[in-house]
Amino acid sequence: MLHLKDPSSSEANPLDLVIVGAGFAGLYALQRALSSDRTAVAIERGGDVGGTWYWNRYPGARCDVQSMEYSYSFNDALQQNWSWTERYAAQPEILRYANHVADRFELRPHIRFETLVVAMTFLEATGLWRTETNSGEIFFSRFCIMATGCLSSTNLPDFVGRDDFQGEAYHTGTWPHEPVDFTGKRVGIIGTGSSSIQSIPIIAAACAHLTVFQRTPNYSIPAHNGPIDQDYAQEIKAHYEDFRGLNRQMFAGFGAHQSRWEDSVFDLDEPERKERFEARWQEGGLGFSSSFSDTGSNLEANQIAAEFVRNKIRTLVSDPETAERLCPDQVIGCKRVCVDTNYYETYNRPNVDLVSVKDHPIERITPTGLITNGTQYDFDMLIFATGFDAMTGTLLKIDIQGRAGMTLAETWSAGPKTYLGLAINGFPNLFTVSGPGSPSVLANMIVAIEQHVEWIASCLSYLRDNSKQIIEAEVKAEESWVELVNEIAEDLVSNL
Numbered sequence: 001m002l003h004l005k006d007p008s009s010s011e012a013n014p015l016d017l018v019i020v021g022a023g024f025a026g027l028y029a030l031q032r033a034l035s036s037d038r039t040a041v042a043i044e045r046g047g048d049v050g051g052t053w054y055w056n057r058y059p060g061a062r063c064d065v066q067s068m069e070y071s072y073s074f075n076d077a078l079q080q081n082w083s084w085t086e087r088y089a090a091q092p093e094i095l096r097y098a099n100h101v102a103d104r105f106e107l108r109p110h111i112r113f114e115t116l117v118v119a120m121t122f123l124e125a126t127g128l129w130r131t132e133t134n135s136g137e138i139f140f141s142r143f144c145i146m147a148t149g150c151l152s153s154t155n156l157p158d159f160v161g162r163d164d165f166q167g168e169a170y171h172t173g174t175w176p177h178e179p180v181d182f183t184g185k186r187v188g189i190i191g192t193g194s195s196s197i198q199s200i201p202i203i204a205a206a207c208a209h210l211t212v213f214q215r216t217p218n219y220s221i222p223a224h225n226g227p228i229d230q231d232y233a234q235e236i237k238a239h240y241e242d243f244r245g246l247n248r249q250m251f252a253g254f255g256a257h258q259s260r261w262e263d264s265v266f267d268l269d270e271p272e273r274k275e276r277f278e279a280r281w282q283e284g285g286l287g288f289s290s291s292f293s294d295t296g297s298n299l300e301a302n303q304i305a306a307e308f309v310r311n312k313i314r315t316l317v318s319d320p321e322t323a324e325r326l327c328p329d330q331v332i333g334c335k336r337v338c339v340d341t342n343y344y345e346t347y348n349r350p351n352v353d354l355v356s357v358k359d360h361p362i363e364r365i366t367p368t369g370l371i372t373n374g375t376q377y378d379f380d381m382l383i384f385a386t387g388f389d390a391m392t393g394t395l396l397k398i399d400i401q402g403r404a405g406m407t408l409a410e411t412w413s414a415g416p417k418t419y420l421g422l423a424i425n426g427f428p429n430l431f432t433v434s435g436p437g438s439p440s441v442l443a444n445m446i447v448a449i450e451q452h453v454e455w456i457a458s459c460l461s462y463l464r465d466n467s468k469q470i471i472e473a474e475v476k477a478e479e480s481w482v483e484l485v486n487e488i489a490e491d492l493v494s495n496l
């Protein structure tokens with residue numbers, strides 16, 4: 001087997017593959033490449049493997065898909081040998097798993113860490129890609145796989161005076177590797193997405209005072225996390241292949257172990273409906289969204305599910321005004337629901353306040369805190385839980401030039417278009433893993449990643465077996481894919 005541990009390349013001697021990223025997508029793409037005797041290098045911005053789970057180290061970071069499902073299925077020995085400790089794995093355990101995979105398949109020597117890809121150019125004369133890094137290193141390859149992640153560029157809103165704050169400031173998506181001490185501190189957190197909802201209960205318990213700045217409230221379902229039931233884990237392992245197969249057929253790539261109902265909200269009377277929702281609430285997690293068949297497609301059914309959660313919030317939060325402020329009014333499940341441990345209950349603590357910035361946006365950041373609605377709030381620490389420049393952010397930061405020097409930024413100036421979320425017209429031999437237009441972030445990401453990488457691997461085998469050099473998405477293929485995605489979306493409830 002030819003494995004280039006120190007891949008040098010030239011136009012005359014190109015690599016088969018340049019892979020951008022060494023998160024779960026990049027690691028699997030690299031494993032597939034090496035096991036098919038391809039020469040490959042993965043280029044990773046971080047200091048180690050893990051992607052999302054390398055960067056997002058904020059307190060309470062945890063997966064919202066259960067451990068037995070949020071893992072690779074491609075190697076049976078791997079899935080039999082690895083043991084999860086909790087029902088929902090926390091970030092350090094998932095990062096250990098990513099490291100285990102990198103070591104087990106000897107991937108690390110093929111990864112350039114702490115290296116940023118700055119430019120990628122398709123060379124029409126040779127049909128090769130030229131990839132340039134921030135250290136000036138150049139790689140030539142026949143194919144490129146963009147395993148850059150959907151949520152890998154942080155969103156730091158352009159608040160007036162953003163850099164004026166003199167205390168400690170963090171973004172959840174680039175949390176420090178060293179422990180952060182909250183003891184005795186006044187902390188402000190901006191944003192109430194999943195990252196914030198997971199970290200708020202832990203920060204609140206450790207700091208002197210926490211003020212949460214909320215623009216849009218979110219729906220959150222309790223995780224009921226705990227140690228993994230070892231009998232359940234053994235039972236899954238005994239039939240892992242079947243279990244994975246069933247999950248691949250599920251709408252979002254997980255949940256095959258849960259009871260499923262095909263009936264409509266309107267098939268049951270109110271007490272029976274409540275009983276169903278209550279059962280799902282007690283089970284916990286994302287499965288709440290599939291309590292009935294039509295909460296995702298019928299607005300009235302959706303509102304019944306939403307009202308059930310709002311009533312839970314009203315029961316869990318003692319102060320009625322705070323409870324109402326925490327009640328979302330948008331449809332439930334359009335944005336992925338959050339999964340929490342003691343989120344709503346945390347607002348009953350005397351050291352936690354909720355400030356709505358919906359009608360009175362943050363006016364400015366100041367040296368000691370921030371101002372909203374004319375009031376100055378002072379902090380020792382400010383946390384930006386303000387999310388990501390999702391889906392396209394990281395791809396567009398790289399100067400990617402396809403045919404005739406067209407950049408990806410120009411090509412997507414009216415919005416991203418892909419074929420299957422995998423390929424882009426004008427950018428031959430370049431693949432995106434879980435790119436725009438793929439199911440990706442509403443699904444179990446590892447299932448989506450495996451499906452994409454396996455599609456790319458079979459495509460590369462086809463090209464090799466048929467002595468073909470170039471593959472490119474046709475405009476009409478892209479158009480019909482985008483049309484299909486839009487058609488499916490039109491049948492679902494949305495906030496529009």
Ligand code: NAP
Nearest residue numbers: 062063064157191192193194195196215216336385386387
């Ligand atoms: P997010 O869901 O995008 O939340 C960002 C938050 O910041 C929102 O509440 C947003 O308010 C607020 N915000 C942004 N700009 C603001 C501004 N100028 N002023 C005030 N508030 C502002 O980000 P996230 O929580 O990091 O989650 C990102 C994605 O990762 C989600 O899809 C989530 O499902 C996923 N995730 C998953 C897990 C898990 O597996 N458990 C954990 C974390 C994250 P608006 O809503 O009003 O914009």
